[in-house]
Amino acid sequence: MYKHLYQRFLAAHPSELHFACHSHHYWPDCTREAHLQYWDDSCKYVDDKWGYIFSTKVPQAQKLIAANLGLSHPEQIVFAPNTHEFVFRLLSSLNWKKPVRILTTDSEFYSFDRQINRLSELPEFEVVKVPTLPFETFHERFEEALGSANWDMIFFSQVFFNSGLVADISRLAAKAPASAMVVIDGYHAFMAVPTDLSSVQERIFYLAGSYKYAQGGEGACFLYVPTGTRHRPLYTGWFAELSHLSAVGNEVGYPTNALQYAGSTMDFSGVYRLIATLETFKKEGLSAEVIHQVVQRNQKLFLQELSGKPHPLLQGSKVLMTHPEQHGHFLTFELPSTEDTQKLVKELAGKGIKTDSRGNRLRFGFGLYHDEQDVRDLISRL
Incomplete structure (x- = not known):
């Protein structure tokens, strides 16, 4: 819905699914x-x-x-x-x-x-x-x-x-x-x-x-x-x-x-x-409340779709979350080791998925330039 705000960055990375926006966010064209x-x-x-x-x-x-x-x-x-x-x-x-x-x-x-x-x-x-x-x-x-x-x-x-x-x-x-x-x-x-x-x-x-x-x-x-x-x-x-x-x-x-x-x-x-x-954002009616709702929908869809695609490391039970409605704009998976995490980050990058990690924690960030199709494409590449 809001991809039109990010045409330049999206055009520069046409095959990449950028889910590291909590780290390096795409900039709007403005x-x-x-x-x-x-x-x-x-x-x-x-x-x-x-x-x-x-x-x-x-x-x-x-x-x-x-x-x-x-x-x-x-x-x-x-x-x-x-x-x-x-x-x-x-x-x-x-x-x-x-x-x-x-x-x-x-x-x-x-x-x-x-x-x-x-x-x-x-x-x-x-x-x-x-x-x-x-x-x-x-x-x-x-x-x-x-x-x-x-x-x-x-x-x-x-x-x-x-x-x-x-x-x-x-x-x-x-x-x-x-x-x-x-x-x-x-x-x-x-x-x-x-x-x-x-x-x-x-x-x-x-x-x-x-x-x-x-x-x-x-x-x-x-x-x-x-x-x-x-x-x-x-x-x-x-x-x-x-x-x-x-x-x-x-x-x-x-x-x-x-x-x-x-x-x-x-x-x-x-x-x-x-x-x-x-x-x-003001002109588009994008308050923090509206942005949060967009991200929450995509996070929820990601976890729902992930539950139907068994993965040896990426499992809903590994996500650090207590209150889904009151959570930041990235999902953090706590994995067995730093080595496992770094290896998975490289594997995901090889599939065109950009993420990042801190120690044994792998982070998937969600932004306004993601829609439902991006989330489903992400799941299909895992």
């Missing part, structure tokens, strides 16, 4: 014109480019994102080229002169996990990871951990990248100690799982971007900063000088809005592409 528009604007404005971008394009992107997340303060959204930049800026806002305690899970993406693994080598850092599995008891176990110490940062995903399982943001944020910084990684949820942050927008930092389901490609990540936040991250950049600064004595001044978490010079072509995608 993003090509947006990419060219960035070049044209750079040519037109030259030295005045930053003024134009921050006065026109950034507010446009902020409003589109806020509308899709139920946020009342679009101006509290700041952009960066990647999530790791935000992760380290958030970490650098904590007081490193005393022991730093971080509560998280064993299923966070590498931009956070690798960084805290490195920091945990320092005696000042204490990192506790709550296992996400078994997921039936995850929330209770995480809540118990929330009350076990005075945490400086609490970091967890809305949709876990290695399973597709969905955490209850409101429930866990409500139980978090008032003194802790609560950060939600929403990358696998934004424009996939319907999300309304209105009830927690004054409590959480929300991190996401356009590389996955927002479909604008790399280079356009964002952080929502709760109003009233007054932080002084050690890792800072000159974009933070673009707003009203507050300082004491000879201290480095910081903005009182989201730009306190801004970095430095970046390529804004990704933000242009993100705007184009979100505007196109």
Whole structure:
């Protein structure tokens, strides 16, 4: 139904069934014109480019994102080229002169996990990871951990990248100690799982971007900063000088809005592409709710068809899922070993099926450029 939005990418891969859109999503055709528009604007404005971008394009992107997340303060959204930049800026806002305690899970993406693994080598850092599995008891176990110490940062995903399982943001944020910084990684949820942050927008930092389901490609990540936040991250950049600064004595001044978490010079072509995608979705009536329904139908069809085609490894019982109606946009098969998984990925690639894996977990992603026939073609090639 929505293949017309992706004609260029589909034409470039006519024989491939691309079921890795949770990893590298096809871009809608509208993003090509947006990419060219960035070049044209750079040519037109030259030295005045930053003024134009921050006065026109950034507010446009902020409003589109806020509308899709139920946020009342679009101006509290700041952009960066990647999530790791935000992760380290958030970490650098904590007081490193005393022991730093971080509560998280064993299923966070590498931009956070690798960084805290490195920091945990320092005696000042204490990192506790709550296992996400078994997921039936995850929330209770995480809540118990929330009350076990005075945490400086609490970091967890809305949709876990290695399973597709969905955490209850409101429930866990409500139980978090008032003194802790609560950060939600929403990358696998934004424009996939319907999300309304209105009830927690004054409590959480929300991190996401356009590389996955927002479909604008790399280079356009964002952080929502709760109003009233007054932080002084050690890792800072000159974009933070673009707003009203507050300082004491000879201290480095910081903005009182989201730009306190801004970095430095970046390529804004990704933000242009993100705007184009979100505007196109808006015109097509493709809210996160509608997109989620389309994907759910295809996931359900895939599992139904799979049940009638016995496979030595790909079995419905191997899928990590607790609530089919509240699940991310990829299905994760937990296989016997990493070797089995890597071998199967190669075998599928040989049949024109693009997937990806993490350890012994094989992931099939579903997007708007899939229809029922694509799902049936996928099953027939297995």
